[in-house]
Amino acid sequence: MKATVAGPQAYLEHTIERRSDDLLKHLLHPADAEVWVERGGVEVLISAREVRVGDTVIAATGTVIPVDGTVLGGEALVNEATMTGESVPVIRRRGDPALSGTLVEEGRIRIYAEKVGHHAAAARIADFVEQSLNVKSHTQLEASQLADRLVPMVLGLSAGTWAVSRDWNRVAAVLQADYSCALKLATPVAFKSSMYRAGKTGMLVKGAGALERLAEADTVVFDKTGTLTCGELEVTDSIAFDAAFTSEDLINLAASVEEHYFHPLAIAVVEAAERLPHQQHFNHKEVEFIVAHGVASVIDDKRIVVGSRHFLEEHEGIAIAPQTQVIESLKRQGKTLLYIGFGGGLLGVLGLKDRLRHNSADTVARLRGLGIERIYMLTGDHEDRAGEMAALLGLDGYHAELLPEDKARILQELSAQGARIAFVGDDINDAPALSGAHVGIAMHQGAEIARLAADITLLEDDIARVADARALALSTRGLIDSNFRLTVGLNTAILSAAAFGWLSPVAASLLHNGSTIAILLRALSGGARVVSAGQSSNQAPGDQHGKPDLKQEVRHKIG
Missing domain, CATH: 2.70.150.10 (Calcium-transporting ATPase, cytoplasmic transduction domain A)
Incomplete structure (x- = not known):
C-alpha cells in the first residue's frame, strides 16, 4: 500500500521539479x-x-x-x-x-x-547544474514518516485492548480510529492547495519541497541585473559643456541621430527625449554607423558624433581631458557615459544607469519583516554601480564583477557558514546558483535555463512576488503545523475513547472520518492565502511603468 501511494507521487514530483540533464545541456549549447x-x-x-x-x-x-x-x-x-x-x-x-x-x-x-x-564557460555551467541537482536530496515529510510508524502502534493498541477487555467491538473501534491515512493526506493537500494559490497569484512552485525550503530560508541573495533592476538603461544626467545648449538640447541632439540605431544606449536616449517637456528633432544628413563605437552625422553643416570616449578621442580627435573632473564624478556614481561631439569639440555627456525597479526597496523591507535575517546582492556589474545600489536598498552586503562560477562559490561559502539561502536570479549565469541554493527563484523574463534550474518561477515580471512567495511558504508551514496538531490531537482522543470502550465502531468511524474531512477542507481553503503586495504597491513618481519624469531627473551641469 505504501509503495502504491508513494511511487506515483514521488515520480510526478520528481518530474515536475527537475528536467533531465540532457535538456539542461541542450539549452546551453551555442x-x-x-x-x-x-x-x-x-x-x-x-x-x-x-x-x-x-x-x-x-x-x-x-x-x-x-x-x-x-x-x-x-x-x-x-x-x-x-x-x-x-x-x-x-x-x-x-x-x-x-x-x-x-x-x-x-x-x-x-x-x-x-x-x-x-x-567552455557555458558547458561548465551545465555541468555544475547537473551536479547540484543530483546532490540536492528530496525532502521527506515528517507526517508520512509518523504515519508509517503509527500503523504498528495502532495494531499493538488493538491487541492490548483485546487482551484487557476481550471485547471485539472495542478492537473494531480502535481499528476504525486509525489515522495514519489522515496524516498522510492532510500535508500533501495543504501543499498542493498552496501551489495552486501560488499559480493564481503569479508564482509557479515546482513541488512541496520548494515551499518547505523557502519557509526555512534565513538568507536571500539577489542577482542584480533583471531582478533588483529592470535590465534597461535610462538617462539620469544631461551635462552640456557649452552654455549655448541646455540639457534638453543635448538629449534632443543625441536622439535625433540615435533614433536610427537599435542599441540599448540609443534606445534609452530616444526614450528620454520622448519624455522631455520640449521635444525637438534636429534635421540631419545620412547617419553613419561606426561598429562598436557609435554614430555620426551632420547637423547645420557641423559634424555630430555620439558614442564612446574612445570613439571621440581616437577617431574624431576631440579633447575630453578638460572635462575629466565631471566625467570621473559621474563614473564614481556608477553611470554609463555617452559622449556627444559637435563641430569638432565636446558638446556634452549623458549619464545612464540601469533602472532600479520601483518596488525593490519595498520588497527588501518586506523580506526582513518576514523573518529574513540577511540580504545580499551578487553581480557581474562594476564595483561602483553595485556599491551604490546596495547602499540605496540597505542590503547587508554585495559582491561585484563576478563570473558565473564565482556566484556559485560564494553561495557555497555562505552555506558552509550555516546559511539557508534563497537565491533570486534570471540569466544563464545564475543557473548554477539557482540550482545549488537551498531554494532558487527565477524571474519571469529570465533565460529558459534559469527557469528550469529554479525551484520557483515567477509568472509575472514583479519582484514583489519574491516576498509573496516567502509569505505563502510561511503561511503554508503554519497551516501544516496546525493541521498536524489538530489531526494528532483529535484522533488520539478518538483512539483513546475507542480503547476505553466509550465509542462504538460506528461512532469511532464517524468521528474519525468527519475530523479528517474537516481538516482536509481546512487545508484546501484556510491559512494559505497570501496578500499580493505587488499589486497594491505604490509606483514611484513617473509614468505608468515607474520611469522617472525627465523634467525632475535630468540635471544641467556645467564644468
Whole structure:
C-alpha cells in the first residue's frame, strides 16, 4: 500500500521539479550548430563540435560566441549579460577575453580558442547544474514518516485492548480510529492547495519541497541585473559643456541621430527625449554607423558624433581631458557615459544607469519583516554601480564583477557558514546558483535555463512576488503545523475513547472520518492565502511603468 501511494507521487514530483540533464545541456549549447574558423588562411564552416583548442574562430554580428578565448583581431560590440550580468554591451578588440554564450551585436572578431566543448564557460555551467541537482536530496515529510510508524502502534493498541477487555467491538473501534491515512493526506493537500494559490497569484512552485525550503530560508541573495533592476538603461544626467545648449538640447541632439540605431544606449536616449517637456528633432544628413563605437552625422553643416570616449578621442580627435573632473564624478556614481561631439569639440555627456525597479526597496523591507535575517546582492556589474545600489536598498552586503562560477562559490561559502539561502536570479549565469541554493527563484523574463534550474518561477515580471512567495511558504508551514496538531490531537482522543470502550465502531468511524474531512477542507481553503503586495504597491513618481519624469531627473551641469 505504501509503495502504491508513494511511487506515483514521488515520480510526478520528481518530474515536475527537475528536467533531465540532457535538456539542461541542450539549452546551453551555442545557438549556432556550425562555426566559421580560419584554417590555413582560409575561412571554412565546420560543426561546432569539431572546433579544437588553437583554432581561430570567426564571430560576426548576430553570432553566439562558441568558445572561451582571446580576441586576435577585429572589433565588435558584445552583449555579455547572459554570462556576467553586465547590462551594457562591451567593446572587444585584440587582446580582450571572449566568453562562450555571449552575443556579438555588431562587428566581427577573430578569436583564439582556448577552451572548447565541455571546458567552455557555458558547458561548465551545465555541468555544475547537473551536479547540484543530483546532490540536492528530496525532502521527506515528517507526517508520512509518523504515519508509517503509527500503523504498528495502532495494531499493538488493538491487541492490548483485546487482551484487557476481550471485547471485539472495542478492537473494531480502535481499528476504525486509525489515522495514519489522515496524516498522510492532510500535508500533501495543504501543499498542493498552496501551489495552486501560488499559480493564481503569479508564482509557479515546482513541488512541496520548494515551499518547505523557502519557509526555512534565513538568507536571500539577489542577482542584480533583471531582478533588483529592470535590465534597461535610462538617462539620469544631461551635462552640456557649452552654455549655448541646455540639457534638453543635448538629449534632443543625441536622439535625433540615435533614433536610427537599435542599441540599448540609443534606445534609452530616444526614450528620454520622448519624455522631455520640449521635444525637438534636429534635421540631419545620412547617419553613419561606426561598429562598436557609435554614430555620426551632420547637423547645420557641423559634424555630430555620439558614442564612446574612445570613439571621440581616437577617431574624431576631440579633447575630453578638460572635462575629466565631471566625467570621473559621474563614473564614481556608477553611470554609463555617452559622449556627444559637435563641430569638432565636446558638446556634452549623458549619464545612464540601469533602472532600479520601483518596488525593490519595498520588497527588501518586506523580506526582513518576514523573518529574513540577511540580504545580499551578487553581480557581474562594476564595483561602483553595485556599491551604490546596495547602499540605496540597505542590503547587508554585495559582491561585484563576478563570473558565473564565482556566484556559485560564494553561495557555497555562505552555506558552509550555516546559511539557508534563497537565491533570486534570471540569466544563464545564475543557473548554477539557482540550482545549488537551498531554494532558487527565477524571474519571469529570465533565460529558459534559469527557469528550469529554479525551484520557483515567477509568472509575472514583479519582484514583489519574491516576498509573496516567502509569505505563502510561511503561511503554508503554519497551516501544516496546525493541521498536524489538530489531526494528532483529535484522533488520539478518538483512539483513546475507542480503547476505553466509550465509542462504538460506528461512532469511532464517524468521528474519525468527519475530523479528517474537516481538516482536509481546512487545508484546501484556510491559512494559505497570501496578500499580493505587488499589486497594491505604490509606483514611484513617473509614468505608468515607474520611469522617472525627465523634467525632475535630468540635471544641467556645467564644468
